[in-house]
Amino acid sequence: MSKILEKEYFSKNVAKIVLDAPEIAKSRKPGHFVIIKIGDKGERIPLTIASSDPEKGTVTLVVQKVGVTSDKLLALEVGDEVTDVVGPLGEATHIENVGTVLCAGGGVGVAPLLPIVEGFKKAGNRVITVLAARSKDLVILEEQMREFSDEVIIMTDDGTYGKKGLVTLGMEEVIQREKVNLSVVIGPAIMMKFAALTTKKYNIKTYASLNTIMVDGTGMCGACRVEVGGKTKFVCVDGPEFNAHEVDFDQMLMRLGAYKDQEYAAYQKYLETEETVA
Amino acid sequence: MENIAEYLKAERSQEWRDEVRKSMKTKLRLEKVRVQMSEEDPNVRNTNNIEVNTGLSVEEAVLEAQRCIDCPTPTCMTGCPVGINIPKFVKKIETEDFLGAAAVLKDTNGLPAVCGRVCPQEKQCEAQCFYTIKLGKPAVAIGHLERFAADFEQKSGQIAIPEVAKSNKIKLGVVGSGPAGLAASGDLAKFGYDVTVFEALHEIGGVLKYGIPEFRLPNDVVDVEIESLKQMGVKFRTNFIVGKTASFEDLKEDGFKAFFVGSGAGLPRFMNIPGENYNGIFSSNEYLTRVNLMNAANPEYDTPVHSGKLVAVIGGGNTAMDSVRTAKRLGADRSMIIYRRSEAEMPARLEEVKHAKEEGIEFMNLHNPLEYYADDKGMVKSMKVQKMELGEPDSSGRRRPIAIEGSEFILEVDTVVVSVGVSPNPIVPAALPKLEITDWGTIVVDKDTMQSTTIPEIFAGGDIVRGGATVILAMGDGRKAAAGMHKYIQEKIKAN
Numbered sequence: 001m002s003k004i005l006e007k008e009y010f011s012k013n014v015a016k017i018v019l020d021a022p023e024i025a026k027s028r029k030p031g032h033f034v035i036i037k038i039g040d041k042g043e044r045i046p047l048t049i050a051s052s053d054p055e056k057g058t059v060t061l062v063v064q065k066v067g068v069t070s071d072k073l074l075a076l077e078v079g080d081e082v083t084d085v086v087g088p089l090g091e092a093t094h095i096e097n098v099g100t101v102l103c104a105g106g107g108v109g110v111a112p113l114l115p116i117v118e119g120f121k122k123a124g125n126r127v128i129t130v131l132a133a134r135s136k137d138l139v140i141l142e143e144q145m146r147e148f149s150d151e152v153i154i155m156t157d158d159g160t161y162g163k164k165g166l167v168t169l170g171m172e173e174v175i176q177r178e179k180v181n182l183s184v185v186i187g188p189a190i191m192m193k194f195a196a197l198t199t200k201k202y203n204i205k206t207y208a209s210l211n212t213i214m215v216d217g218t219g220m221c222g223a224c225r226v227e228v229g230g231k232t233k234f235v236c237v238d239g240p241e242f243n244a245h246e247v248d249f250d251q252m253l254m255r256l257g258a259y260k261d262q263e264y265a266a267y268q269k270y271l272e273t274e275e276t277v278a
Numbered sequence: 279m280e281n282i283a284e285y286l287k288a289e290r291s292q293e294w295r296d297e298v299r300k301s302m303k304t305k306l307r308l309e310k311v312r313v314q315m316s317e318e319d320p321n322v323r324n325t326n327n328i329e330v331n332t333g334l335s336v337e338e339a340v341l342e343a344q345r346c347i348d349c350p351t352p353t354c355m356t357g358c359p360v361g362i363n364i365p366k367f368v369k370k371i372e373t374e375d376f377l378g379a380a381a382v383l384k385d386t387n388g389l390p391a392v393c394g395r396v397c398p399q400e401k402q403c404e405a406q407c408f409y410t411i412k413l414g415k416p417a418v419a420i421g422h423l424e425r426f427a428a429d430f431e432q433k434s435g436q437i438a439i440p441e442v443a444k445s446n447k448i449k450l451g452v453v454g455s456g457p458a459g460l461a462a463s464g465d466l467a468k469f470g471y472d473v474t475v476f477e478a479l480h481e482i483g484g485v486l487k488y489g490i491p492e493f494r495l496p497n498d499v500v501d502v503e504i505e506s507l508k509q510m511g512v513k514f515r516t517n518f519i520v521g522k523t524a525s526f527e528d529l530k531e532d533g534f535k536a537f538f539v540g541s542g543a544g545l546p547r548f549m550n551i552p553g554e555n556y557n558g559i560f561s562s563n564e565y566l567t568r569v570n571l572m573n574a575a576n577p578e579y580d581t582p583v584h585s586g587k588l589v590a591v592i593g594g595g596n597t598a599m600d601s602v603r604t605a606k607r608l609g610a611d612r613s614m615i616i617y618r619r620s621e622a623e624m625p626a627r628l629e630e631v632k633h634a635k636e637e638g639i640e641f642m643n644l645h646n647p648l649e650y651y652a653d654d655k656g657m658v659k660s661m662k663v664q665k666m667e668l669g670e671p672d673s674s675g676r677r678r679p680i681a682i683e684g685s686e687f688i689l690e691v692d693t694v695v696v697s698v699g700v701s702p703n704p705i706v707p708a709a710l711p712k713l714e715i716t717d718w719g720t721i722v723v724d725k726d727t728m729q730s731t732t733i734p735e736i737f738a739g740g741d742i743v744r745g746g747a748t749v750i751l752a753m754g755d756g757r758k759a760a761a762g763m764h765k766y767i768q769e770k771i772k773a774n
Contacts, residue, residue, distance in 0.1 A: 023523050037480055043572060043581040044480075068580050084480040086517035215572065215581075216488075218478050218519060219544045219704060221564035225555060232548060232555060237704055251555055254656035258557040262582040 002085040004078050005058060010140040013065040014108055015074055016050070022057030024049075024087050030095065030115035031209065031241055034059065034087030035217040038072045042083065045069045046214045048112030048186075048240070049088060050141075059085075062111030062140065067263050068270045089217045090240045093207070095119040099181035100126040102174055102204070103149070104167050104195050106187025107133060110141050112209060113186045114148075120184075121148040128180075129153070130170040132191065136161035167191055168198045175202050183207070185244060189256060193249035200245045208244035210235045213258060226252045282361075286352065289366055298369045299348050312416040313342040320636035324606045327492040330633055331395070331425075336374075339426040343372035346418045349408050354420060357406035359754030360387045360461070364403060364420055371423055380431035381438050383424060388440075388464035389457065389503045389753065391432055392486060394425025395495050396596075397750045398627045432502050439509045443470035448767060451476060451529055451537040453520045453706060456484020457749040458540030458740030460507060461756030462763075466538075467510040469764045474534075476518040478705075481571060484542055486749070488571040489563070491600050493607070494630075521709025526736075535767060538728075538759050539721065539738040543746065544703030548696055549592070553650030558584055558658040562593070562601045562697035575608050586692030587611045590661065592647055593697035594624040596748075599631065601695040602639050610693075613639050618646040618666050618679040644668070644679065648686060650694065663689050702742045710736065720745050727762030728755055737763050 006018035024034060033048040051060045065071050076082065093116050101120045105113035110131055121127045129149040133139045134157045146152050153170040154162025163170065167187070174180060175198075183206040185195040192208045199206040212224040212235045219237035226235060229246035233239065289295070316332045317323075323330055334342065346368045354364045363382055370379035383390035399421035404410060407417035431437055448471050452459045455477040466473045481487050486500045508514070520526065526537065546561030548554050565583070568574040574583035589605035591598050594617035606613040615634070617624065620643050624631060635641070648662040665685035668677035702719045714722040714732040721738040722731045728743070730736040739755025741747055 023518075027523060027525070027528075041573070041579040043579070084517050086478065086480070086519065086523070088522060089519070215564060215567050216479060220488075220546070221567050222546045222548070222561040223564050225548075227555060232550070234545060237545070251656075255555065255557060257655065258584065259582045262584075266580065266582065 001081040001083060004076055004080050004082065007076075007078050010062070011137050014138070014140060015063055016111075017061050017063060017073070019059045019061065019082060019085060020057060021059045021085055024085070025052040025057050025059050026054045028052045028059065028088035029092035030119045031090060031093030031112075032088035033090050033112075033217075033240060034061070034085055035089065035214065036069075036073065036082055037084040038069060038076070039083055042072065043069055044084075044215055044217065046089070046211065046217055046236070048209065048211070050111040050114055062108050064108040067267050071267070071270065086217070089236060091238070093119060093184075093241055095123050097124040100128065100179060102128050102130070102171060102180045102183040102199075104130040104171055104183065104185045104187070105132065106167055106191035107138070108140070109187030109191070109209075109211075110145070113184065114141055114144055116184055116186075117145060118148040126150050128174050130155060130167055130174070131162075132156070132167035132170070132187070134158065166194070168194050171195060171198050175199070175204065180204050183244075184209075189249055189253050192244060192247075193253075196244035196247065196249070206244040207241045208247055209240045210242060210247065210252060211240070212252060212255065226255065286355075286363070287350075289363065290348065290350065294373065295348065295366075295369055298372055302344060304347050307345055307347050308413070310341065310345045312345065313338045313419055313422065315419070315422050317633070317636075320633075320638070323493065324603070324637040327607060329496050330493050333429055334422055334426045336376075339371055339376075339423060340374060342419050342423055343368045345409075346372070347408060353406040353408065353411065354403040354418075355406075357402040357404070359402070359750050360393075360757055362386050362403075362424075367427060368418065368420070368423055371427060376427055376430040377434060377436060377438065379423075379427035383427055384438065384440055386757070387753065388461055388507065389500075390424055391428035391499045391503060392457070392495060393750055393753070394421055394423075394428055395499070396490060396748075397421055398748060400628050402750070429499075432499070437502070437506060439506055440464070440468055442468055442510050445472065445511070446470040447472055448535055449474065449533045450763065450767075451520065451534045452540065453537060454478075454484055454540040454542055454740075454742075455482045455514065456540055456542050456740060456752065457486060458542070458752035458756040458759075459484065459538065460504070461753035462538040462540065462737075462739070462760045463512045463756075464507055464510065465757050465760030466763065467507065467512050469760070471767075472513075473511070474513045474515060476520050477514065477516045478519045479571065480516050482514050482516065484540075488567045489597065489600070491566065491570055491604055493603070494600065519705060521705045526710060530735075535770075536735040536737065536763050538756065538763060539706050539736060539742055540740045540752065540756060541703040541706050541742045543700035543741040544705070545701040546696070547699045547701060549647065549698060551647060551649055553652065553658070553661075554696070556650055556652040556658045557656050558586065558652075558692060559650060559694040559696065562591070562597045562695050563700065565601055565695045566597070566604065569604055569608070583608075584693060585610065588691045589693040589695065590614045590616050590647075590689065590691045591695045591697055592616050593699075594619065594626060594643075595697065595699075596626045596630055598695075598697035599626045599634050601697055603634055603637060605693065605695070606637055606639060614642055615639060616642045616645045616647060616663065618644065619676060620644055620668060623676040646679065646681065647694075651688075658691060658694055660688050660690050661694065662686055699746055700741070702745060706742065718745055724762070726758065727765065728759035729762050729766065734766065737766075
């Protein structure tokens with residue numbers, strides 16, 4: 001059981017949740033994730049850790065309402081308990097001084113990107129961050145990103161904030177302007193696919209953090225498997241970060257859709273029940 | 279060994295044992311026919327989760343116990359990985375002292391109700407029974423009797439909690455709450471240690487909960503055994519991954535003096551054939567975890583599972599049988615085993631194969647998958663299968679399957695469960711770089727004490743050492759390791 005200590009909405013469907021989880025807070029490094037489960041009948045879902053405070057013993061998650069479990073999580077208030085939280089899981093990001101690092105985040109992928117941006121900056125790199133969202137109100141963590149980035153470029157699909165266009169446009173602008181030594185991309189699979197194609201054109205080493213379906217999160221079930229460099233890898237123990245140029249994003253997208261119909265039906269049913277209760 | 283022989287002799291010559299032996303002529307005992315375990319109707323049980331074996335009645339158990347002739351040298355015991363005093367518990371049943379029988383079981387086995395259900399007795403105790411080796415007749419039904427005594431105790435409400443030595447306040451950690459960890463923690467608690475079991479999942483029990491289905495091992499049965507351990511003072515922490523949530527160093531700073539690692543099977547193996555990552559193709563670990571641990575088949579639970587009408591399960595072990603029978607229960611029209619060798623080579627328990635056949639499982643033995651095909655959404659729709667024949671024995675002693683060229687055909691499927699084994703869990707070896715591991719990723723230990731060859735305070739057993747084993751072998755390891763840890767700690771105390 002982990003108590004919710006703080007909760008703050010970034011937009012209608014995205015909120016930051018601060019959990020009381022002292023052991024995880026102490027052990028966690030950038031790139032790590034947790035698995036959470038709500039209630040006895042809940043499912044286990046992975047969520048990447050956005051930040052932690054080892055002294056206060058807290059872990060911060062940024063959650064977007066997309067289905068039953070994320071909705072249940074955001075329905076909890078400060079003082080409520082999350083039934084199960086386990087972690088930190090996965091391999092930590094390999095942070096070193098490489099020169100200039102181009103970080104690109106899309107949607108709630110910006111949250112797990114934050115500790116990586118911070119890490120690379122503190123390791124002495126020049127860090128340029130591209131944040132992409134559909135429109136202005138979905139841009140999150142801009143202030144925090146500015147704190148650790150030499151430059152922040154905002155891209156929105158509808159042009160309501162920053163520049164109009166996709167994340168790749170902002171990335172290319174930087175790449176054409178200056179030498180980039182490493183790129184890290186986190187966001188929806190489709191965004192990471194095209195971001196990886198962009199950096200591949202310029203031969204820039206790129207890491208992507210994959211957010212696949214998981215059950216146990218400890219290497220036991222294989223639900224998270226995806227082909228990387230022609231070999232099947234388990235995102236939970238081999239990842240979540242991989243060489244983005246080797247990831248088979250089309251396979252990952254296909255596997256993410258495995259339960260699409262069931263998930264949609266379950267969410268509709270959940271929303272209906274919620275309405276009746278309310 | 280001599281000590282054990284003498285101890286058994288002394289036990290056997292106790293007055294009550296003499297009386298029981300004399301109460302019936304051996305000839306009469308030998309004439310009796312082995313009891314048949316009654317079972318739920320196959321065509322009813324394959325639609326629900328009710329336990330298949332219903333258990334022996336009191337009368338049946340006593341009659342079966344009478345078959346045992348209480349041999350002077352009980353060879354059956356040589357087949358038991360945890361060294362249960364088999365004739366003693368069987369004779370307790372004959373005298374209708376069922377709680378006494380359960381107590382004998384619990385002397386050496388913390389989970390008798392589990393073992394009575396899932397042990398491959400036909401390869402262990404019953405394979406070494408006098409009836410089997412000398413008479414060529416069906417063995418005394420030791421497994422059924424074990425389950426009977428354990429169930430009797432569970433239902434009696436008078437569950438005996440094993441005696442625990444006075445607390446020595448020495449903290450020991452157990453990594454993993456599967457059969458190896460539970461067995462180790464029970465013995466360590468008896469020695470008086472302050473034992474904490476760390477479990478990665480949200481439930482205690484490891485493979486007994488996520489792997490073995492309810493129809494073969496009800497969760498309630500496991501929970502009663504876990505409750506006994508709690509009563510003995512064993513502490514449990516769920517959602518705690520040693521090596522991740524906290525390091526071994528962190529725990530040592532926290533006062534833990536030694537660890538038993540029973541972290542079990544990790545990465546499921548796949549065959550690395552084309553199309554294996556299509557949707558609808560699972561490892562047996564994933565399929566069974568969704569259904570058993572997460573209750574995915576129950577619409578009240580949030581976890582989904584894809585279980586179709588045409589299900590192929592690849593493999594011939596117990597996990598394959600569990601998966602294929604689960605698929606049937608979830609409504610499959612065809613539940614098929616695809617196994618590359620013949621039935622004679624199947625590693626599954628005989629009883630599981632028998633039950634599977636009764637329930638309408640199709641066995642496509644001597645068949646091997648080559649490739650999977652999917653629809654435009656990436657959902658598996660068919661597979662290419664090749665027929666096999668048996669050649670010369672291979673390194674495992676089993677006849678090697680050889681592909682028959684030109685025998686390939688397409689089989690329509692909508693769900694595939696790959697059950698061809700697992701590799702050891704990588705988390706503990708990754709957290710302890712100094713730990714000696716094999717090329718397979720298993721931890722290298724001394725086979726008598728189960729102590730790591732390179733880190734003295736680490737002991738290990740079960741699948742993390744064996745690669746893939748049975749519940750009872752894991753428990754045997756846990757018990758050996760507990761003895762090894764006790765010796766290690768006591769020697770350290772003396773040295774200081």
